[in-house]
Amino acid sequence: MSQYKDPLRVLIFMGLILSSFTVFARGVYQTDQDFLTEVFNNSVPKSKVVWMKADLASTVAELLGHKYAGLRIRYWRNEQRSAWILEEIGKEKPITFGIVVAEGKIENIKVLAFRESRGGEIRHPAFTQQFKLVQLDDMQLDRNIDGVSGATLSVRAMTVVARLALYLDKFTG
């Protein structure tokens, strides 16, 4: 075990090196407006709203696993796609997601803002690309989403908003 005899110096050195090019997990990665501008190539359509009336509210609650806190959900749609900006709590804090749906399938899903202490790995493209072209099958996503160890609740949040966006795209389409 002689290789571990002086780990303090190793740790300090490692900390200094790593901290010099750290990218931290919490924060706003993209504003809502920048997301919409990107999705619609600078021609953002006028927003519409879908009200949480009784039947819809019940279905949305089923999809989320809890009641939706707002009165309506705002969305943007042109001929090709719809865009949704949805918030869902992971463990304690709301995570803001931007979701693009085209022809009933997820075209893109992004974490716009992450406020939890753990689970920020879900924002990485290596994780989000699993959602590409996913669609609803009997209110469930039609393919398995591999999780992130120690970030179960953040993964769950992304999965439920993906389901909600797919459902609402069909409901309002």
Place this chain on the structure above:
Amino acid sequence: MAILKKTVVAMSVMVAVSSVQAATPSNEEMWVLLQQVQQQLTDVQQQNNQLLVENQSLKTKVEQTEKTVLEANETVEALAETTEQAVKAVSTSANNTTIGGYGELHYNNLEDEDGDKTKKVDFHRFVLFFAHEFNDRLRLFSELELEHSIAGESQNGEIELEQAYIEYDISSQYRVKGGLFLTPVGIINETHEPATFYGTERNNVEKHIIPATWWEAGAMFSGEIAQGFSYDVAISSGLDVSKEGTKSTYKIRDGRQKVSQALADDLAYTGRLKWTGLPGIELAATVQYQEDITQSQDPTAGSATLFETHAVIQRGDFGLRALYAIWDLDGEGPKADGYDEQTGWYVEPSYRINEYFGVFTRYSEWDNQAGNAVDSEYDQFDLGVNWWPHEDVVVKLDYQNQDKPANGESDGFNVGLGYQF
């Protein structure tokens, strides 16, 4: 002749004129007719005027209605916006302080090769989390645990403060926490809610070798180097495995001071690298160095180093957990009875049958006296099932078979009920 012709013609014209005059209304009649037509025209004109007025009135009403609808829409929009903002404000305010928790009830039914049976039911852990966000960059997290239902003198249980730290985002690049926090090592030390792992009881390798659940007081610096590649470095209080009081060995697990008037003569330095670059995969390694693992209480002991590495893989329905950990203790004291090396490993494949059920098996070996030739190794085989009626609630049933160096073999089954929120 010419005169006669003119006369005949003249007479014919007169006859014709007189006959015409007999079929045409008189001037008076014509006047009456004209007056009637004039009246009708006047009536029509009046009707037109009236219609115009009515049309104008309707147009005004339509415009007023449109305006009212528009105003109503704007009012509804403003009302909805205000309500949502109010709900959000209340929610955000309320969410500044959050409560969570988990708990697990265990039933153990075990029998050793001498026929001695152990049947116990125990509410092993009742845990409450309290967190508070002072602002966007500064927050508190705490975990309070009641073990074995009842705490107090001569009782089986205890109340433990397992986490209580302040975390601060120094900038978008750096994060630091100070206080009492879980040591960044192993698989279950930081994430141990019952719904997140297989088996009623936590695995013995992490329990006896790491030793989970393990917390210390100090400061920790964390960050992420690149996508899915993170690190933690910590300076904290350390273990005390000196042979004093109720402690009779240099067993690592017995050295947990639990930050309860803990001796802090000698510190511990911990570093972890973790890679989660692919969905469903975690690879990590931790090194910890302790200046003196007896807090300078035992002159025959000295520094100690822990090395731990593990993999967590969940691809589709298949899962695999594997962990290896080894402690190296300096000094003649630990070496005398083989405590200078304490090591263990396990491998745990699992399969998620559907949303509600998953099965697993685990093989583990651990030895707290691996430094000598005496057989002191434990090994255990586990096989079981988890049932999640809800993703945050789990019922567990498993069989275990353990080989002990002294008391031979024991086996039996465990049943667990767990929850988290």
